[in-house]
Amino acid sequence: MARWEPDARGRLLRTAVDLFFEQGYDATTTAQIAERAGLTKTTLFRLFPDKREILFQGQGTLIDLAVEAVARAVPGSPAIDVVAAAISAMTDAHVADHSSSQRLAGLIAASPELRERAAFKRSSIAGALQTALLERLGSARRAGLLADVGVRAYYDGFDRWIAADGDRSLTAVVLDELAECEADLRELVLGTRTHPVPQRA
Amino acid sequence: MARWEPDARGRLLRTAVDLFFEQGYDATTTAQIAERAGLTKTTLFRLFPDKREILFQGQGTLIDLAVEAVARAVPGSPAIDVVAAAISAMTDAHVADHSSSQRLAGLIAASPELRERAAFKRSSIAGALQTALLERLGSARRAGLLADVGVRAYYDGFDRWIAADGDRSLTAVVLDELAECEADLRELVLGTRTHPVPQRA
DNA sequence: ACGGTGATGTTACCGAGTCACATCATCGAG
DNA sequence: CTCGATGATGTGACTCGGTAACATCACCGT
Numbered sequence A, B: 001m002a003r004w005e006p007d008a009r010g011r012l013l014r015t016a017v018d019l020f021f022e023q024g025y026d027a028t029t030t031a032q033i034a035e036r037a038g039l040t041k042t043t044l045f046r047l048f049p050d051k052r053e054i055l056f057q058g059q060g061t062l063i064d065l066a067v068e069a070v071a072r073a074v075p076g077s078p079a080i081d082v083v084a085a086a087i088s089a090m091t092d093a094h095v096a097d098h099s100s101s102q103r104l105a106g107l108i109a110a111s112p113e114l115r116e117r118a119a120f121k122r123s124s125i126a127g128a129l130q131t132a133l134l135e136r137l138g139s140a141r142r143a144g145l146l147a148d149v150g151v152r153a154y155y156d157g158f159d160r161w162i163a164a165d166g167d168r169s170l171t172a173v174v175l176d177e178l179a180e181c182e183a184d185l186r187e188l189v190l191g192t193r194t195h196p197v198p199q200r201a
Numbered sequence C: 001a002c003g004g005t006g007a008t009g010t011t012a013c014c015g016a017g018t019c020a021c022a023t024c025a026t027c028g029a030g
Numbered sequence D: 001c002t003c004g005a006t007g008a009t010g011t012g013a014c015t016c017g018g019t020a021a022c023a024t025c026a027c028c029g030t
Helices: A008-022 A030-036 A041-047 A051-054 A059-072 A079-092 A100-112 A112-137 A140-163 A172-187 B008-023 B028-038 B041-047 B052-054 B059-072 B077-093 B099-110 B111-135 B139-164 B170-189
Strands: none
Touching: A008 A030, A008 A041, A008 A051, A008 A100, A030 A041, A030 B059, A030 B099, A030 B111, A041 A140, A051 A079, A051 A100, A051 A172, A059 A079, A059 A112, A079 A140, A079 A172, A100 A112, A100 A140, A100 B099, A112 A140, A112 B111, A140 B059, A140 B170, A172 B139, B008 B028, B008 B041, B008 B052, B008 B099, B028 B041, B052 B099, B052 B111, B059 B111, B077 B111, B077 B139, B077 B170, B099 B111, B099 B139
């Protein structure tokens, strides 16, 4: 399949990340990215629907993975386990190494435009997860609440993983975060007073 | 303060809604909106940071209202009550009538670009609410989880209000939704077992 | 009446994104 | 080995969102 220089998408992604780091997202032109990648603006927009999406490729796959994991989950298992299966399916598919992920997260955090796209992705994942959970729970409200918890655990866990040294696996950190969420939720709902919570040992 | 024709922002908003309904969001030009409102493109972009924001003006105020409500809440009151105060502060400030809100919701749902902005607004509200709650709860995780629940109750309640006849007040519907969320959350966290819903093999 | 001030208009410009059309590299059939 | 089909890429022109510098106009107080 590969003709000319292979992996045009990957080249564009790497080039874009480099340029965004050098000059900032806004100051970098799509024509600039394409040129340094040995392509043209037209080809860039053939491969990506827009400039932001260069950094978010593959997030559509995330949704599919989560939804499939929910569909594959054992019927009758606790809802929280189904959520855990869904989000660990996403983390397992995470290919970028720790430092690349750090770079990417820094870029996104620095640009409102990219943060907006990130929020959209997050809400898309939450929506898809809710729909998938709905078939099991029968209640849209419960499915939505659970999806929120799962997505929060995924993103907050991801942030913890980013901030850490990268020794622990992403999946472990995220599943740990989910367990913490469940515990906190239980205490919140039971009306217990706030007390020192055992953070990670 | 008002010179020339007054309320340029309001005129632009109404004109934009009309045009978006007639032609769709994408097919409507900012110059078109400005012209029909008796202004020019430049003035439009002086009053709104971008085209999408025409439909979302005032959402920044929503955040302030929620945050202030949290700050004003009685110390020591249950966390869920603080959340209720925050979201009812937002609904109380809702000025648009039922049918206008329906139109606006339909427009936003029809355009991916507008849905993305809506997701960003929602995440911004959730973030601000989490920060406000953090001072009371001491735990960022609990604050985030509670903020998610509150924001979900707000949006899902809003949708229910939109879909209904508009007899009940928005605040009543949203607070009812929040109560339902709390109840569902309690059941989810206690005997969490998936309902006997017919699974597909 | 007049001058200051703020809101608006004019003009020109840049960059994202689209489109129609041309080109070129590869592969398979003969 | 040649040649045509195919699909990826390039070219050039275009629209539209958004910005900026400068000019203009309406109101207000003096």
